[in-house]
Amino acid sequence: MCSSPSAFAGPPDEPPAIEAEELVRQLASEGHLPPGDVEQRIREIRGALAATGTYRQSAAELLLGARIAWRNNPQCVGKFYWKALETRDCREVGLRGGDEAELFEALVEHLRLAWNGGRVRLLLSVFAPAGPERSGLRVWNGQLIRYAGYRQHDGTVVGDPETCELTDAVQQLGWRGEGTEFDVLPLVVQRPGRDPRWFDLPADAVPEVRITHPDYPWFEQLGLRWHAFPTISNQVLELGGLRYTLAPFSAWYTCTEIGARNLSDTNRYDKLPLVARGMGLDTGRDRTLWRDRALLELTAAVLHSYDQAGVSIIDHHFATKQFVRHEEREHRSGRTCPADWSAIVPATSGSTTAVWQRRYEPTRLRPNFTPQPAPWPEGGTGR
Ligand code: ARG
16 A cells, blocks of 8 residues: 655655755745855755655745745646645644544644635645655545545446545445435545544534525525535645645635536536526527536526635636736746646636637646545455
8 A cells, every 4th residue: 555656765866856956946046045045955955865865844945835836736727826825834743653643633623724714725734745765644535525426336426426436445444424415525544554544524624505596596405515615635745856745735616616517517416407407498409508508507606605605716707817917927927837728728618718818838847736646455445
């Protein structure tokens, strides 16, 4: 389990030292480190790498580096706010006699802090990085809050089809859900070389929003809901030669992520037929554009419901306008703006937004947030 090869093999002139040096120079070039301190800091890091195979980043390196990692990420339309990212230093959590329960508590605290009573914060909690001889800390969940997906005998899924594999895996660990469409999965926490442990999240750490529609009273009866904000927990923060394998990142939602993807994709909750029937649309023929009309009303319902509940959310027009402003600001600063067009253009009304006509290069810069493989043992989850 968790036997990904270490990024630290080899002498200190190997990638960690080179990447660390790059980071220090970048922070200096952006005005975060006096030029006179650069060589000294690089010597320090080289020394630590030679002696121990790893080094400890300063609080400033961690915070400013994480912000740049976000800025470099090509998948995110919300990067306009990169300078507002807050980091929480959890590097000591779960070490020195600490265990999975301590890690779990810190993750719950992350959710409470990010929630912030509905004014969702841009928050990254950074736990201890992988070491020279060991793979890193992991949670098995792709997001800290996600709904279970129960595969039925006839091949259909109750809940979120996205999490079927994880749901199988946690059931093999002994977890039992209630079997509803919106069962919150437990967190599965794993330390290197240890067995994973799962923990149910306390209700107050899982704020959710019930979806209602501003004009259709029947909408509420569909029983749709979603968690208040996303917290990506399966990406590794690659920073200055270190790999932070547990670094959950919370932000607010754009309404299309929920309305035009999570609740509507045919391989997710697939609710458009239900919405269209409520609207009295003819779903027998594509040409009635029932999908398009239902998609729009579902997205409008999401925006309305989050607003009513006092939970931060943005619409895709605002999000893409901010993205263009970000892009322009980056160019003025002499930087490129790496972006993946298909991730930046919203899932509905793409052509009505400012990013549609633009072209982007998904250049891979360091530091960055990158996906990591699912940590559960392969083949151990088939049922
Ligand atoms: N699309 C993912 C979801 O629906 C979340 C990705 C990150 N989104 C964000 N607004 N930070 O849960």
